[in-house]
Amino acid sequence: MDYENILISIVEKVATITINRPTKLNALNKATISDLSNAILSLSKNDDVRVIILTGSGEKAFVAGADISEFANYTTVEGAQLAAEGQESLFDFIENLKKPVIAAVNGFALGGGLELAMACHFRVASDNAKMGLPEVTLGLIPGYGGTQRLPQLVGKGRAMEMIMTAAMITAEQAKDYGLVNHVVPQEELLSFTNVIAQKIIKNAPFAIGKAIKAINANFKDGKNGFDTEIKSFGECFGTEDFKEGTTAFLEKRKAEFTGK
Numbered sequence: 001m002d003y004e005n006i007l008i009s010i011v012e013k014v015a016t017i018t019i020n021r022p023t024k025l026n027a028l029n030k031a032t033i034s035d036l037s038n039a040i041l042s043l044s045k046n047d048d049v050r051v052i053i054l055t056g057s058g059e060k061a062f063v064a065g066a067d068i069s070e071f072a073n074y075t076t077v078e079g080a081q082l083a084a085e086g087q088e089s090l091f092d093f094i095e096n097l098k099k100p101v102i103a104a105v106n107g108f109a110l111g112g113g114l115e116l117a118m119a120c121h122f123r124v125a126s127d128n129a130k131m132g133l134p135e136v137t138l139g140l141i142p143g144y145g146g147t148q149r150l151p152q153l154v155g156k157g158r159a160m161e162m163i164m165t166a167a168m169i170t171a172e173q174a175k176d177y178g179l180v181n182h183v184v185p186q187e188e189l190l191s192f193t194n195v196i197a198q199k200i201i202k203n204a205p206f207a208i209g210k211a212i213k214a215i216n217a218n219f220k221d222g223k224n225g226f227d228t229e230i231k232s233f234g235e236c237f238g239t240e241d242f243k244e245g246t247t248a249f250l251e252k253r254k255a256e257f258t259g260k
Contacts (some may be wrong), residue, residue, distance in 0.1 A: 025064030063113025083143035098209030132168035204241035204260035
């Protein structure tokens with residue numbers, strides 16, 4: 001499938017999606033959100049892909065925010081619809097995907113860009129990355145899950161301060177806050193992230209998907225994370241991967257998982 005605003009490469013079971021609007025600092029518009037949603041849906045069904053890395057083109061920006069020109073004249077109803085559709089089609093979709101999605105944050109990740117990174121399962125940042133949610137400077141609040149995911153990652157107090165001051169933080173601050181897992185030099189960002197992806201690929205895909213589901217359940221209203229964990233744990237016993245993993249362990253060899 002051809003996409004207008006993203007590039008995709010697949011190497012050794014790792015798909016790298018690059019948001020490719022460098023003249024707009026990779027800002028999210030409707031077309032880009034649609035491209036991302038369709039691409040991730042397609043990759044989720046591709047058995048040759050086990051991990052997805054999401055990044056931005058160039059060295060200046062992961063995603064510098066939403067494309068404000070698209071919604072500057074929206075009504076209250078249109079604004080709510082924009083947020084609802086974006087969350088369902090992309091941000092929540094990524095968060096609940098069975099395949100791991102890692103954000104490789106290069107440069108600015110602001111507004112919708114930081115929200116996109118936070119929807120991924122975890123984040124690696126380049127040393128020049130800057131992150132923030134500046135929506136209140138526009139008379140808005142974060143609308144793609146930022147008010148929910150940021151407190152989960154950095155705590156309520158820090159999230160309140162970041163959102164209300166609209167301040168940017170550095171990559172090192174983001175690491176201190178728990179917003180990103182690693183900070184590496186810009187030129188090493190994708191290679192470092194790919195090393196992590198290769199470690200994930202060695203493990204059982206079905207189990208990884210169930211782990212994602214169980215972890216997410218702890219942060220969802222009306223869900224008992226322990227119950228989800230128990231059910232998911234039991235489901236793993238019915239897989240070929242479980243038989244392969246335990247047999248390989250007992251035979252003192254490396255397991256060859258198929259995701260079945």
